[in-house]
Amino acid sequence: MDCIKNVNPAAYNYLKEVNQEKWTLVHDHGHRYGAMTTNLSECFNGVLKGARSLPITAMVKFTFYKVNSYFDERRNKTLEKLEEGQVWCKYAYDNFEENQEKAKLHIVRRMSAQQRLYTVETQSSLLNTGGGDHTHRVSLIDMTCTCGKWEANKIPCSHLIAVCAKHNHDATEYMDHFYRLEERYHSYEPIFQPLKDRLEWPEPTERRTVMPNQRLIREKGRPKSTRIRNEMDDEDRELPTSLWIENGPKLKCGLCRQEGHNHRTCPTRNVASTSHGAM
Structure with missing residues (x-):
């Protein structure tokens, strides 16, 4: 806090006014178990990686099957450790x-x-x-x-x-009992039920009219789309579950438009940077 005060007094004053239990480990009474908010957000990002820039239906399905596979894998691994006699994670x-x-x-x-x-x-x-x-x-x-x-x-x-x-x-x-593998197993114990076919969906009891926010209406002209297109863009076509888990949508490089890398790791960019430095 002294370092922050020397660098930016305004930031120091702001942090002094915020409830320290909500953002510091030393004042949280052990509720976070040593995990900061940034650690938790990175966990969610790791689970949902690959769901960005997809159509809404595809995004929901991808998220559902990814979380299900996450639970199933960790449930089985934890059960194996318990059968081996391991007590703590x-x-x-x-x-x-x-x-x-x-x-x-x-x-x-x-x-x-x-x-x-x-x-x-x-x-x-x-x-x-x-x-x-x-x-x-x-x-x-x-x-x-x-x-x-x-x-x-x-x-x-x-x-x-x-x-x-x-x-x-x-x-x-x-040692806190929540570090026991038995407790870890209970965390992943719930089993996901398969999704119903769209023909089994219940009829809505009421239909609501959704009005657009006038302040968010874009100007005339078609904006450039960067959304990743896939099989879900075909109407009434279902994508196999295994494809969502094992073969998620592949990103394309924004420079050379090739698959397998992004613009930061593009070989073309690296070659251009090297030749530029040599000159």
């Missing part, structure tokens, strides 16, 4: 094991056995500027550590693991 356990290695170098001191309060000293690190040589307060009753990582990610930090290792506690008991 890979992301959480990888973080846990990494913190275990760090915990081996920590020094633990018990402040109160009744209050289950401890201090953990970390050694200085020559490889990481500003890293190490700190003292953290760990409370097993409040389930807090002054480093903030345990509360933000709901995964035991290295300081908590060091306390558990010295006093013979199971550190995985302090």
Whole structure:
């Protein structure tokens, strides 16, 4: 915040007025599990990649079958891991094991056995500027550590693991249960029902007249269309489900109009840039 204040005081004042629980990890009380809004938006973009610039009907079908395949694939993978005896998801356990290695170098001191309060000293690190040589307060009753990582990610930090290792506690008991593969399986458990044929669609009870927004009406003349045309443009023609999942619409380069790349990675553009630089 001090850096923002030095660069742009107006931005600093604006951020001070916004509810910090809505945009910061340190004040969200662990509700985000360490995931920022940008991470979530990238997840949605990854699922819906390929649905852009399609006709509305094609876009809806593509989205439906893509999300269904996403659920089916992850449901089966999670079930396989459960049958193998795996308890925690890979992301959480990888973080846990990494913190275990760090915990081996920590020094633990018990402040109160009744209050289950401890201090953990970390050694200085020559490889990481500003890293190490700190003292953290760990409370097993409040389930807090002054480093903030345990509360933000709901995964035991290295300081908590060091306390558990010295006093013979199971550190995985302090891992949030939502990281269990059983919980992950329940997330993808719902099964999508196949879409009905258009002849089975119910008749609408009422028909509404949709009026255009006068402020959005374009000027005369046909605008240049960049929409990707496909088999859905043919009236009353259904596209096979497998085609939507495996062989989605292919983008064409805006420079050479060839498939398989875009204008940023176009070989023609790269050759032109190289020859330009040589001159």
